[in-house]
Amino acid sequence: MGIRRKVIDAVVPDVHKVAPKLNRGFIHQTLLRAINGVGPLPSAAAVAEKHLRDNEGAVDQAVNDVVKTHTGLAAGEGFVTNLGGLTTAPATIPANIAGLALLQCRMVATIAHLRGYDLSDGRVRNAILLCVLGEDAVKQLVRKRRIPGRPSVLVTAPVHDPELDALVAGEVTSALISRVIGKRAAGTVIRRVPVAGGVWGASSDGWNTWQVGRYAARELMARRHPH
Numbered sequence: 301m302g303i304r305r306k307v308i309d310a311v312v313p314d315v316h317k318v319a320p321k322l323n324r325g326f327i328h329q330t331l332l333r334a335i336n337g338v339g340p341l342p343s344a345a346a347v348a349e350k351h352l353r354d355n356e357g358a359v360d361q362a363v364n365d366v367v368k369t370h371t372g373l374a375a376g377e378g379f380v381t382n383l384g385g386l387t388t389a390p391a392t393i394p395a396n397i398a399g400l401a402l403l404q405c406r407m408v409a410t411i412a413h414l415r416g417y418d419l420s421d422g423r424v425r426n427a428i429l430l431c432v433l434g435e436d437a438v439k440q441l442v443r444k445r446r447i448p449g450r451p452s453v454l455v456t457a458p459v460h461d462p463e464l465d466a467l468v469a470g471e472v473t474s475a476l477i478s479r480v481i482g483k484r485a486a487g488t489v490i491r492r493v494p495v496a497g498g499v500w501g502a503s504s505d506g507w508n509t510w511q512v513g514r515y516a517a518r519e520l521m522a523r524r525h526p527h
Contacts, residue, residue, distance in 0.1 A: 327401060327473045328465075331429065334405035335419045341402075344409035344419060352414065359522065363411050367513030370407035374400060374509035396505075401476050404432045404509055408516040412455075416523040422460035427451035429472045431516035434508075437475055451519040 337343035342350075351362040351369075408431045409419055417424045430438050430451040441447045447464065448454065454464070 325469075327405075327429065327469045327476070330398070330401045331405045331409070331425060334402055335409050335425075338402075341406070344406050345413050347406065348410045348413040351410070359414050362414050363517050366407060366410045366414070367510060367517065370403050370410075370513060371506050371510040374403045374505040397476050400505055400509070401432075404512050405429075407509065407513055408432055408520075411513070411516045412520050415520045417455060417520065422462070422465070423455055423457050426460075426464050426468050427455035427520065428516075429468045430454060431519055432512055433468070433472050433475050434512060435515045437471065441471065451516070452521065455520065456523075 333341075335344050337346065347366070348362070351365045352359065355361040355365060405428065408428045412424055412428055413419055417427075419425070428451075430447070433441075438447070438450055442449060446467065448457070448461075
């Protein structure tokens, strides 16, 4: 399985320590690993620079490639963690959540770096997590006035609001768990056939990751040229 298997192996041990009570500390740890790299996975900045070189400095093309690459990785991760059918579901749910969280956080962090944002900035990190949360969920939080605005608003705020850290992390963790559990419930009949379950998981995680990537590409517009 190559890098797709390594994505799971890099984070599963820590997930099993906190599962089934995944908390906001999990998503903050995952974001740090996505930004800094973990095990065989390079940092978001290194991934960004590679895609930039591959596209001869064309930032938007590099962003598109980042989304495509991570969509493919998420589909592969979704296939692996949904391959065993219903009997393996309890053991693979934490792995699925961990792998999806790491890939989506790294994808959005890579896009942020390509668009010229400082990944050590708390405002940028909260904007990354909001992108992972997804457009519909962000709109609901804005409508309820639980957050001051979309990722594009948070990332350009005058100062970082530490009180948002726990709120955003909690919402993202809940959303990731809901996506995986909801996918399992929706594919219950399909998952009775092990390989069909893998295909279902691949399509679901791939599609969701593509949506997150396109949302991040729209929200994290170029702030400055990275070079």
